[in-house]
Structures are given as structure tokens and as C-alpha cells.
Amino acid sequence: MSDSHGLAAERRAALAPSASPRRLAWRRFLRHPAALPSLALLLLLTLGALAAPLVEQMLGVDATRADLLGRYEVPSAGHPLGKDELGRDLLVRLLYGGRISLAVGLAAALAAMVIGSLLGLLAGYFGGRLDALLMRLADTVIALPLLPLLIVLAAVDLTKLGLPESAARSEMASFWQIVILISLFGWTTVARLVRGAVMSLKRREFVRAAEALGAGPWRIMLRHLLPNAVSPILVATTLSIGNVILLESVLSFLGLGIQPPLPSWGNMLSGAQETLWAAPRLAVLPGLLIFVTVIAFNFLGDSLQDALDPRASLTQR
Amino acid sequence: MSRFLLQRLLESLLVLALMSFLVYLLIGLMPGDPIDIMISGDPNMSAADAERLRAVYGLDQPLLARYWAWLTSVLSGDLGYSRLFNRPVETILLPRLGNTLLLMGAALLLALIVALPLGVAAARRPGSLMDVGVNLGAFAGASLPPFWLAILLILLFAVYLGWLPAGGMGDGSLAERLRHMILPVVALSVASVAGLLRHIRAALREALRQDYVRTARAKGLSDRQVVYRHALRNAMIPVVTILALDLGMLFSGALITETVFGWLGMGKTIYDAIMGNDYNLALIGLLLATGTVLLANLLADLVYAWLDPRIEYR
Numbered sequence: 202m203s204d205s206h207g208l209a210a211e212r213r214a215a216l217a218p219s220a221s222p223r224r225l226a227w228r229r230f231l232r233h234p235a236a237l238p239s240l241a242l243l244l245l246l247t248l249g250a251l252a253a254p255l256v257e258q259m260l261g262v263d264a265t266r267a268d269l270l271g272r273y274e275v276p277s278a279g280h281p282l283g284k285d286e287l288g289r290d291l292l293v294r295l296l297y298g299g300r301i302s303l304a305v306g307l308a309a310a311l312a313a314m315v316i317g318s319l320l321g322l323l324a325g326y327f328g329g330r331l332d333a334l335l336m337r338l339a340d341t342v343i344a345l346p347l348l349p350l351l352i353v354l355a356a357v358d359l360t361k362l363g364l365p366e367s368a369a370r371s372e373m374a375s376f377w378q379i380v381i382l383i384s385l386f387g388w389t390t391v392a393r394l395v396r397g398a399v400m401s402l403k404r405r406e407f408v409r410a411a412e413a414l415g416a417g418p419w420r421i422m423l424r425h426l427l428p429n430a431v432s433p434i435l436v437a438t439t440l441s442i443g444n445v446i447l448l449e450s451v452l453s454f455l456g457l458g459i460q461p462p463l464p465s466w467g468n469m470l471s472g473a474q475e476t477l478w479a480a481p482r483l484a485v486l487p488g489l490l491i492f493v494t495v496i497a498f499n500f501l502g503d504s505l506q507d508a509l510d511p512r513a514s515l516t517q518r
Numbered sequence: 519m520s521r522f523l524l525q526r527l528l529e530s531l532l533v534l535a536l537m538s539f540l541v542y543l544l545i546g547l548m549p550g551d552p553i554d555i556m557i558s559g560d561p562n563m564s565a566a567d568a569e570r571l572r573a574v575y576g577l578d579q580p581l582l583a584r585y586w587a588w589l590t591s592v593l594s595g596d597l598g599y600s601r602l603f604n605r606p607v608e609t610i611l612l613p614r615l616g617n618t619l620l621l622m623g624a625a626l627l628l629a630l631i632v633a634l635p636l637g638v639a640a641a642r643r644p645g646s647l648m649d650v651g652v653n654l655g656a657f658a659g660a661s662l663p664p665f666w667l668a669i670l671l672i673l674l675f676a677v678y679l680g681w682l683p684a685g686g687m688g689d690g691s692l693a694e695r696l697r698h699m700i701l702p703v704v705a706l707s708v709a710s711v712a713g714l715l716r717h718i719r720a721a722l723r724e725a726l727r728q729d730y731v732r733t734a735r736a737k738g739l740s741d742r743q744v745v746y747r748h749a750l751r752n753a754m755i756p757v758v759t760i761l762a763l764d765l766g767m768l769f770s771g772a773l774i775t776e777t778v779f780g781w782l783g784m785g786k787t788i789y790d791a792i793m794g795n796d797y798n799l800a801l802i803g804l805l806l807a808t809g810t811v812l813l814a815n816l817l818a819d820l821v822y823a824w825l826d827p828r829i830e831y832r
Contacts, residue, residue: 219702222673229544270696302646337529341533343733343763343766344763344766344812344815345537345766345808345811346766346769346770346773346807346808347766347767347770348769348770348773348774348785349769349770349773349785349788349803349807350541350804352773352788352789352792353541353544353545353548353792353800353804354544356548356549356792356793357544357547357548358547358548358549361546361547361548362547362713443661447661447663450663450665450666451663451665451774454663454774455774455777455789456793462820463827467663468667470663470665470666473669474669474672474778477667477669477672477673477677478677484666484669484670484673485664485670485673488663488666488669488670491660491663491666492658492661492663492666495662495663496657496658499657499660499661500657503657506743
């Protein structure tokens with residue numbers, strides 16, 4: 202995988218009777234037909250989002266400036282995708298929106314991964330009452346109607362929670378609010394997977410040996426159990442990024458997620474129903490980007506599962 | 519069995535009680551203050567009037583006391599008034615719960631009608647073009663932003679083709695109601711189709727590998743009988759539970775669909791109530807939705823036991 206080994210290593214690996222587990226996993230990953238296209242698409246989208254200010258400069262536009270005379274302007278050389286309902290350049294706003302949507306997806310999925318891993322470790326390792334309580338909690342969180350609850354939570358006035366006015370009204374406040382809210386509900390899958398892995402691992406000899414050598418529960422959990430549960434965590438987290446992006450887009454669409462003028466793909470669609478007659482592309486393009494991003498993350502997660510957990514995918518397929 | 523039922527019922531009630539407190543707390547944290555809203559409608563009111571009003575409504579009491587007062591009045595049957603509609607909350611919510619159940623039921627039915635034959639066809643020939651197509655379709659359906667799908671449907675069928683209305687519920691006649699239902703039901707069912715396809719496909723494949731299927735084939739049953747009478751019936755057991763457990767998600771989908779299409783259901787009502795500072799309506803609506811979903815989960819457990827007699831409840 203790393204370039205330092207070069208072609209010679211490649212040849213040696215091809216000739217060698219056994220390849221490293223990592224290389225085998227990489228090969229299994231590549232065997233999934235959607236793996237490389239998804240990866241390439243996501244890289245492209247990330248690059249585009251990162252390059253938003255550059256594109257803005259190159260086109261010589263200002264994505265935040267409204268131009269009421271240029272509303273719904275059709276695509277032209279200066280504005281490749283035309284202008285939106287306030288006369289802002291659509292392409293640049295889509296790129297900036299991608300920054301927010303991708304960042305929310307990654308941040309909330311990672312936060313949920315940390316919470317889920319921790320709770321899964323605790324439930325699996327200690328078992329008993331704690332396990333029963335945590336798993337009951339997970340069941341309940343899964344069963345609840347998620348969206349109405351998220352709407353109530355997202356509607357909470359941050360100043361009433363004691364946050365200073367400046368922080369609650371700042372541009373990034375809605376970003377962090379969404380990340381925290383989604384991760385609070387998104388930990389259940391990872392927690393279950395980690396718990397399952399820990400329960401099957403904790404009676405193995407290597408854990409016994411570590412215990413006999415005097416390792417404490419935290420050392421056993423973090424150094425011995427968690428590394429063995431990395432594969433399912435990675436797969437579940439990749440799959441959850443897509444779901445997080447979907448949830449963020451829904452909340453922003455409903456006016457409760459990312460607050461304008463900060464653009465996200467979801468809130469760019471919140472006015473789409475009114476502009477449907479005037480400029481359908483305003484309703485189509487942000488949604489299309491959400492769709493391809495989410496499907497790419499889902500395919501990536503599926504390919505990772507094939508690569509890292511061959512037994513699970515053998516029984517599923 | 520009855521002990522299990524009782525325990526689950528108590529647990530559901532406990533969750534509902536906790537939810538009611540949590541949501542009560544959260545509603546108090548939403549922007550706007552009921553007295554401020556009253557005052558804004560009447561410029562003659564002074565700060566002293568506002569204080570008096572606060573005392574009249576008990577808003578100067580601590581949170582727990584307010585919650586207790588609210589809870590006892592709700593339990594005695596007084597659900598309060600809706601600020602947006604100026605009507606008792608239950609007269610708004612009950613018909614809308616009906617509308618939502620109609621929408622969800624129709625969507626679920628459509629999802630089953632679409633997903634069952636496709637999932638079976640995919641599972642019977644793993645790796646075939648059909649299988650690959652179904653898998654791809656399931657991935658796409660699960661990745662579609664539901665509100666965007668609704669907007670695209672409106673764009674195609676209402677704006678371009680002009681075949682169907684872009685929203686609303688019609689004038690009350692059955693034909694009109696059905697015409698207004700088509701797009702919301704399709705929009706809502708797509709996510710369920712995707713989920714069902716994956717589960718049916720996986721469960722049926724698993725079932726077709728079992729020994730009893732080989733026995734059925736060995737004694738000369740037709741392929742059709744093996745698949746539909748033997749394998750599918752067993753494969754559907756987990757699917758039924760998953761269907762019921764996904765009701766919370768279906769309700770979330772209904773909220774989006776109703777909001778986009780202006781369908782007067784529970785989801786839209788809860789959303790409008792939260793956006794319009796209608797606390798009573800939002801609170802009761804949320805609890806009613808949660809209670810319905812929890813009840814459905816309980817029913818799913820019972821159906822599971824009924825379908826699979828091997829399951830024993832402690």
C-alpha cells in the first residue's frame with residue numbers, strides 16, 4: 202500500500218505464498234466494484250470543498266454577496282451554475298456548503314464512534330447491571346421517533362442554556378449544536394458491535410494473560426480489547442457518515458440545522474419548493490450532491506466490510 | 519408470557535414518563551416566552567401585568583412544580599389549549615393522527631408490494647443481473663434525502679407533467695383525497711422499500727441454505743413451493759420485527775413528507791407547533807407519537823413470539 206516499497210515489493214508480494222493481512226484486505230476492498238469509484242468521488246468532493254475559496258477567487262465572485270438584480274440568473278461563463286434566489290453564485294455556494302455538510306458528517310460520526318466505543322467497552326467488559334442498563338438505553342434510543350426529538354432539541358435556545366450571547370449567536374454555533382445532537386443519538390450501533398466483540402474476546406487467553414500480569418480494567422479495555430474491535434467500528438462509522446449527512450440535511454432543510462448565511466446542502470434546499478417553478482436547478486443540484494455523497498459513503502462502508510470482515514460478508518452474501 | 523408483557527408495558531410507560539419530563543424541560547428552553555407572546559399582541563400591558571399573568575399561569579413556580587401541575591392536569595384529561603388553533607389539543611391531534619396512520623399504512627403496504635417480489639427474485643438467483651440491480655436500488659433508496667425525493671416528485675409530476683397536485687389534501691371527496699395521496703405515499707415508501715429489500719434478500723438467502731429447504735427440494739417440491747411455502751415464511755419472521763422496529767424511522771419520514779406536501783398529519787403538526795411556539799400542542803403531539811411508536815414495538819415483540827413458537831419469554 203505504501204509507495205516506499207515500490208514495484209519490487211509489489212512483485213515480491215505477488216510471488217510470495219502469503220501476503221500480509223493488510224494487503225489481503227486491500228485486495229478484498231478493491232474487489233468490490235463500487236469501492237474505487239466511491240473513494241475517488243469522495244476525494245473529489247473533499248478537494249472541491251477545500252478549494253472553495255480558490256474557485257471563488259478564480260471566478261472573481263463573492264459567495265456571500267446578494268445581487269437582487271441577478272436572481273435566478275442562468276448559467277454563464279462567469280457563473281458556471283448560475284445564481285440562486287438571492288443572486289449568489291451557485292457553484293461557489295455548493296462548494297462551501299459541501300465543507301459544512303462533510304464536516305458535520307465526519308465530526309458527528311467520529312463523536313458517535315467515541316461515545317459508542319466507550320459505552321460498548323463498558324457494557325461488554327463489566328456486564329451485569331451496567332450492561333443491561335446501557336443496552337436498554339440503546340434499545341430505547343433506537344425505538345424513539347428520532348426526527349421530532351431532534352427538532353425539539355435543535356430548537357432549544359442556546360442562551361437559555363446559559364451560553365453567552367456571543368457564543369450562541371456565532372456563525373458556528375448551529376454547526377456544533379447539530380454535531381452534538383446527532384452524536385448523542387448515533388452511538389447505538391457502534392456500542393452494540395463493540396459490546397458483542399468484547400463479550401466474545403474477554404474470556405480468551407490473551408486477556409486472561411493480561412489480567413494475570415496485573416493489567417487494570419482500563420488497560421485491558423483500551424490496549425487489548427478495543428484494537429480487536431477496530432474492524433466493525435470502522436465499518437459502522439463509515440456507514441454512519443452517510444446517515445449523519447442525511448440527518449443534517451433534513452434538519453437544515455426544515456430550518457433547524459445549519460443556520461444561513463452559513464450554507465449547507467440541506468439549508469440550500471429549504472427554499473427550493475418556492476423556487477421550483479423559477480429555477481429547478483436550485484432544487485436539483487444540492488440534493489444530487491447529498492445523494493451521491495451519501496451513496497458513496499454507503500458503498501465505501503460496504504467495501505470496507507468485505508475487506509475487513511470477510512466472514513460477515515460471506516454469510517451475508 | 520403475561521409477565522413479560524406486563525414488564526414491557528411498565529418499561530414503556532416509564533420511558534414515556536421520562537420523555538414527558540425531558541420534553542417538558544426542553545420546550546421551556548425554546549426561544550420565546552408564552553407571556554412575551556401574549557404581551558406582544560397587546561401593547562397596553564405593562565411589566566406589572568406581565569408579572570401578574572406569570573403568577574396566574576403559575577410560570578413563576580419552579581420547574582418541578584410546573585411539571586407536576588401539567589402532568590396532573592393531563593392525566594385528569596385536560597390536555598390544554600393549542601395557541602395556534604385556539605382549540606383543545608385533542609380535537610386537533612386525533613384527526614391528524616388518523617391522517618398520519620393512513621399515510622404510513624399506505625406507504626408500508628406499497629413498500630411491501632414492491633419489495634417482496636423484488637427481494638425474492640434477487641435472493642433466488644444470487645449474483646444475477648436482477649440481484650445486482652436490486653442491491654443497487656436498495657443502496658440508492660437508502661441514500662436518497664427523503665425531502666429531496668419529495669421535491670423531485672413534485673417537480674416531475676406537478677410542475678412538468680401537471681398530472682398530480684403539488685400538495686394539500688384535496689376538497690374532501692375520496693377521489694381527490696386519493697389523488698393527493700399518491701405523491702406523499704410514494705415519497706415516504708422509498709426508504710422503506712430500500713430497507714425491506716435488503717432484509718428480505720438477506721433473510722431469504724439465509725433460509726434457502728437451510729437443511730429443510732434441501733429436504734423440501736429432495737422430496738420433489740416445485741421451486742415455487744420451496745421458495746414461497748417453506749423458505750419465505752421463515753425468512754419473513756425477522757423481517758416482520760424489523761418492519762415494526764423501523765416504525766420510529768417511518769414516523770420521522772412521515773414528518774418530512776407531510777411538511778413538504780402539506781399533508782395535515784401528526785408530523786407536520788408537531789413541526790408547526792414547535793416552530794410556532796405552540797407548547798401544549800408540541801408536547802402532547804410528541805408524547806402521542808412516542809407512545810404510538812413504543813406500543814408498536816411492543817406489538818412487534820408479541821407478533822415475533824406468535825410467528826416463531828421457539829421464542830420463549832422469561
